[in-house]
Amino acid sequence: MSEKRKQIIEAATKSFSLFGYKATTMDQVAKMANVGKGTIYTFFKSKEELLEEIVSSMISEIKHEADEAIDQHLSFKENVQRALQRIFTFRKEHELTIKLLQEVRDIGTPAVRDVMKRLDREMIAYVREKIEEAMAKGEIRSCDPELTAFLMFKMYIALNVDWEKEHEPLSQQKMAELFDLYLLKGLSQ
Amino acid sequence: MSEKRKQIIEAATKSFSLFGYKATTMDQVAKMANVGKGTIYTFFKSKEELLEEIVSSMISEIKHEADEAIDQHLSFKENVQRALQRIFTFRKEHELTIKLLQEVRDIGTPAVRDVMKRLDREMIAYVREKIEEAMAKGEIRSCDPELTAFLMFKMYIALNVDWEKEHEPLSQQKMAELFDLYLLKGLSQ
DNA sequence: GTTTTGACTAAATGAACATTTTGGTCATTT
DNA sequence: AAATGACCAAAATGTTCATTTAGTCAAAAC
Numbered sequence: 185m186s187e188k189r190k191q192i193i194e195a196a197t198k199s200f201s202l203f204g205y206k207a208t209t210m211d212q213v214a215k216m217a218n219v220g221k222g223t224i225y226t227f228f229k230s231k232e233e234l235l236e237e238i239v240s241s242m243i244s245e246i247k248h249e250a251d252e253a254i255d256q257h258l259s260f261k262e263n264v265q266r267a268l269q270r271i272f273t274f275r276k277e278h279e280l281t282i283k284l285l286q287e288v289r290d291i292g293t294p295a296v297r298d299v300m301k302r303l304d305r306e307m308i309a310y311v312r313e314k315i316e317e318a319m320a321k322g323e324i325r326s327c328d329p330e331l332t333a334f335l336m337f338k339m340y341i342a343l344n345v346d347w348e349k350e351h352e353p354l355s356q357q358k359m360a361e362l363f364d365l366y367l368l369k370g371l372s373q
Numbered sequence: 374m375s376e377k378r379k380q381i382i383e384a385a386t387k388s389f390s391l392f393g394y395k396a397t398t399m400d401q402v403a404k405m406a407n408v409g410k411g412t413i414y415t416f417f418k419s420k421e422e423l424l425e426e427i428v429s430s431m432i433s434e435i436k437h438e439a440d441e442a443i444d445q446h447l448s449f450k451e452n453v454q455r456a457l458q459r460i461f462t463f464r465k466e467h468e469l470t471i472k473l474l475q476e477v478r479d480i481g482t483p484a485v486r487d488v489m490k491r492l493d494r495e496m497i498a499y500v501r502e503k504i505e506e507a508m509a510k511g512e513i514r515s516c517d518p519e520l521t522a523f524l525m526f527k528m529y530i531a532l533n534v535d536w537e538k539e540h541e542p543l544s545q546q547k548m549a550e551l552f553d554l555y556l557l558k559g560l561s562q
Numbered sequence: 563g564t565t566t567t568g569a570c571t572a573a574a575t576g577a578a579c580a581t582t583t584t585g586g587t588c589a590t591t592t
Numbered sequence: 593a594a595a596t597g598a599c600c601a602a603a604a605t606g607t608t609c610a611t612t613t614a615g616t617c618a619a620a621a622c
Binding site: 224 | 583585586588
Binding site: 377403408409410411412415 | 566
């Protein structure tokens with residue numbers, strides 16, 4: 185990939201992480217990337233597309249990390265658990281996701297809202313794949329994979345994000361227990 | 374209760390349902406209630422308190438409806454299901470809740486946001502009570518009642534509200550099955 | 563004496579306008 | 593052919609000012 189393109193992406197990622205999408209100007213990105221503003225538009229057709237590309241890479245990165253958490257020797261239950269844990273740890277600790285989620289909450293920038301929705305959809309699709317594989321292998325009983333992935337994801341959001349708004353955060357240990365107790369029981373053969 | 378007070382509450386409820394909280398003026402309420410504006414302030418210390426009182430009555434009404442759905446001859450599982458179904462049917466069909474939820478989503482009026490949060494908290498507390506009763510009677514296994522009520526509520530929101538944003542709505546039948554399959558299995562003795 | 567009221571006020575809102583900022587372009591330079 | 597930054601239209605932001613509105617209180621009604 186072109187060196188300039190890489191610089192632009194790097195600069196934009198840093199600026200989005202630091203100031204958010206809205207507060208980042210294309211002049212700013214050009215300055216940080218040491219390129220003329222016009223150069224950015226030879227690689228990306230708009231500011232929004234620049235964000236989309238960055239988030240696409242981030243999605244790949246998250247999927248890669250989740251894949252790394254999966255261990256073929258472990259059961260489906262343990263693996264889906266480990267994968268989701270990785271996904272949400274990323275969400276919580278990665279500067280860019282933190283800043284973008286903040287921006288959606290506080291200002292609701294439409295471009296950012298859309299891109300974060302896509303992130304959610306892609307994570308659900310990822311879990312769905314794992315469910316379909318496990319179903320094919322007969323590791324879990326037959327179920328609607330989309331709906332199941334959706335519920336798993338929502339439960340993880342509830343435990344990881346919503347619960348903490350009004351209560352003490354749950355330990356990873358406790359969350360694993362709850363997830364197993366409430367959601368995975370229904371999938372046992 | 375004073376006749377005037379009743380008129381005021383009735384007028385405000387109607388106006389909040391029709392136009393929302395923000396778009397309702399105290400002059401408007403006074404006109405609709407056929408009282409002077411000053412009279413409102415002999416019963417309620419502010420517009421916000423007027424809303425709070427109305428929502429408090431609504432909460433009682435919802436709890437009452439949920440109680441009506443409960444049948445002592447049925448199992449805990451069936452009853453908690455029936456109660457939650459009633460709660461969410463109310464939420465979806467009652468003019469005032471529809472309008473207020475819309476207002477939170479579209480404008481985010483703080484007073485309305487707070488009052489709707491309280492509604493959620495109170496519904497969770499209601500479910501929590503039912504769980505504690507069932508636990509005391511040995512109908513379900515021991516669990517953290519707050520956390521369990523919280524998860525039940527979040528799962529119902531996921532199925533009733535979030536799922537419909539990107540998929541075909543689920544039938545009551547299907548929702549009951551899912552709720553049983555995924556969440557209630559974990560509570561079986 | 564008590565209750566009710568609506569004219570009044572201070573604060574909030576928003577319409578209208580001026581100013582600045584910014585995403586995106588393109589003629590020029592390298 | 594690739595890169596640039598001055599330039600422009602449009603959007604965002606700041607400012608002003610008239611209108612609206614939540615809440616008060618002196619006077620009226622009972």
